[in-house]
Amino acid sequence: MxxxxxxxxxxxxxxxxxxxxxxxxxxxxxxxxxxxxxxxxxxxxxxxxxxxxxxxxxxxxxxxxxxxxxxxxxxxxxxxxKKQHNISVKEVKMRYKIDYHDYKVRINQALRFLQAGDKVKVTVIFRGREIQHYSLAIELLDKMSRDLKDISQIQQIPIKDGKNITMILSPYKK
Missing domain, CATH: 3.10.20.80 (Translation initiation factor 3 (IF-3), N-terminal domain)
Structure with a gap:
């Protein structure tokens, strides 16, 4: 033995x-x-x-x-x-009719998460009959991906998920 x-x-x-x-x-x-x-x-x-x-x-x-x-x-x-960094997925939620200042806050949150090396799941939430404004939500997600294009890339294109639309951004490899 x-x-x-x-x-x-x-x-x-x-x-x-x-x-x-x-x-x-x-x-x-x-x-x-x-x-x-x-x-x-x-x-x-x-x-x-x-x-x-x-x-x-x-x-x-x-x-x-x-x-x-x-x-x-x-x-x-x-x-x-200690040197190992676990990549986690952080989520940023918003509505399709978000105000400009609130949008800037979500951009800053996503930016912070991406700089920390985490992936960001951006979710646009619909309530009731708002789902008929699907195209406005897609435009919002496209705008967000353009605003964050210097630091991230789209890992998952916007996908309808029940009454939500989600997109995943991942940081560029260093």
Missing amino acids: KKKYKDQSIINEYIKYPQVRLIDVIGKQLGIYSANEALNIAIEQGLDLVVISDKSEPPVCKIIDYGKYKFAKEKKAKEAK
Whole structure:
């Protein structure tokens, strides 16, 4: 039975491979040893034997301080997670007979979302019999896409969705 930790590392006496390729603390290849010999070398140095790659033949093991190795691996994973930006879809809603100032507010909202790297779903809402003014809503969405053309591109053209018309804008790739 192999002892694997949460980070999937096999260490010390849980390494059951007949032979391993051994790398020392400074990264120098020592050669191919039996797993027991490699473990004894690691114990003499007061360190751990950790399987770095079990994909190769024979598996690659390194003599390191497992605590420090685990800490560095976790720190690297946190940094990668920090740099990752999840793109989400933000929504801007309005009516087809929107006032000029309110329209400017929606443009600024969409601009802020696009600059943050998010997609923007622009929705024009109809109530009652307003759906007969479908062409005015399309004109409004076209105007919005023209006003935001410097920072975005149309990902989804205006589509009728029940009593709404939606369009999706996405920021340009950097």
